[in-house]
Amino acid sequence: MNRSIIYFPEKEKAVFETAEADATLAPNQVLVKIDYDLISAGTELANYHDLPNTEVSIRKFPHYPGYTTSGHIVKIGDAVKKYKIGDRVVCAWGGHRSWVIREENDRIYPVPEGIDQKDAAAAHLASFPMLAIRKLQIQMGEACLIAGQGLLGLIAGQLARIAGAYPVIVSDCSPERRELALQLGADYALDPMAPDYVEKVIQLTDGRGPETVVEVTGNIQARQQVLECVAKNGRVVLLGCTRISDQPINVYKYIHCKGVYLIGAHTSNRPAHDPAHWGASEADDYKSFFKYLKSGRLKVSSLISEVASPREADAIYQKIGMSANPPLGILLNWTDIDNDIPR
Numbered sequence: 274m275n276r277s278i279i280y281f282p283e284k285e286k287a288v289f290e291t292a293e294a295d296a297t298l299a300p301n302q303v304l305v306k307i308d309y310d311l312i313s314a315g316t317e318l319a320n321y322h323d324l325p326n327t328e329v330s331i332r333k334f335p336h337y338p339g340y341t342t343s344g345h346i347v348k349i350g351d352a353v354k355k356y357k358i359g360d361r362v363v364c365a366w367g368g369h370r371s372w373v374i375r376e377e378n379d380r381i382y383p384v385p386e387g388i389d390q391k392d393a394a395a396a397h398l399a400s401f402p403m404l405a406i407r408k409l410q411i412q413m414g415e416a417c418l419i420a421g422q423g424l425l426g427l428i429a430g431q432l433a434r435i436a437g438a439y440p441v442i443v444s445d446c447s448p449e450r451r452e453l454a455l456q457l458g459a460d461y462a463l464d465p466m467a468p469d470y471v472e473k474v475i476q477l478t479d480g481r482g483p484e485t486v487v488e489v490t491g492n493i494q495a496r497q498q499v500l501e502c503v504a505k506n507g508r509v510v511l512l513g514c515t516r517i518s519d520q521p522i523n524v525y526k527y528i529h530c531k532g533v534y535l536i537g538a539h540t541s542n543r544p545a546h547d548p549a550h551w552g553a554s555e556a557d558d559y560k561s562f563f564k565y566l567k568s569g570r571l572k573v574s575s576l577i578s579e580v581a582s583p584r585e586a587d588a589i590y591q592k593i594g595m596s597a598n599p600p601l602g603i604l605l606n607w608t609d610i611d612n613d614i615p616r
Contacts, residue, residue: 274615275613276291277289277371277583278368279337279368280368283335285321285323285594296348296614300351302377303346303376304349304614306346307364308390308607310341310343310583311394312589314424315513316338317338317339318590320336321590325517326517341396341397342397343361343396344362346362347372348614348615363394363396366397371583382556382560387567391577392566393563402426402487403562404553406432408538413437415483417438418483418502420486421445421490422447422451426445428571438485440478441459446465451464453601465498481504483504484504485507486499489513494520511538577602577604579600580605583607
């Protein structure tokens with residue numbers, strides 16, 4: 274049967290391709306027809322542009338991007354107990370493709386009633402800023418700075434507010450993204466290119482600087498700025514992946530003397546389930562994501578700039594990878610592709 278995929282055969286080239294694929298299931302496996310698939314621009318464009326510290330830099334091309342999807346189960350193995358045909362689910366690390374095969378307990382999670390499939394596609398992506406906010410251990414009334422307002426940063430700002438941070442200060446070069454962050458509940462939105470940016474952040478936090486920071490740009494200059502802003506003995510969680518470290522940082526002045534805690538928050542090092550020490554599984558974070566989404570405390574639909582066909586893959590990646598003002602979030606719609614899956 275047919276399966277369609279998107280992949281990068283070489284630097285700055287995306288291809289949509291359909292080919293025959295084996296849909297045979299083991300007894301404990303399910304076949305998930307993908308409905309929607311969210312492009313994670315930061316990670317995917319780093320590989321698209323063949324930057325250092327990426328999967329492509331190690332494994333080379335071709336590269337198969339994509340990791341946060343929603344879909345429904347159309348075929349199950351004989352021993353599957355947890356799911357039935359028709360159940361809606363989210364999948365992690367499946368790639369941009371029309372269907373995936375999963376073991377019933379392997380990075381697959383049910384979508385609750387009342388949740389839109391378009392919103393559900395963001396579940397795995399949202400687990401990244403959830404990990405960062407958990408690791409910060411925000412206390413009520415602590416100020417939080419979110420540096421960068423891409424998809425992860427816009428979600429992180431909302432989660433910091435849910436966690437009790439005040440004020441929540443965000444920064445981004447884009448005035449449109451700053452305005453969106455304010456609409457989503459940020460208390461202040463600043464331009465990091467402004468000459469008085471660092472002074473303004475410190476002023477908004479009663480002269481102390483924010484006790485907590487989420488750095489989600491991956492830009493070494495932005496990292497320098499947050500180290501200048503953060504309060505003494507403050508915590509900085511590194512959520513953005515720094516691909517190019519081309520600027521020295523005065524560790525003695527900005528980390529050692531200030532007593533700053535630097536916290537890595539890469540999902541590959543997610544700790545085992547341990548709520549007392551900020552550890553939560555992916556499934557724990559999916560559950561929290563859906564609870565916040567359903568209650569209206571977390572919003573993701575406003576982060577989607579457009580819904581596009583996977584067939585337009587090359588044009589889509591050109592738009593987000595080569596444009597001076599790229600769209601924020603692009604959702605791929607697979608609902609009309611490869612629907613002839615035999616049960």
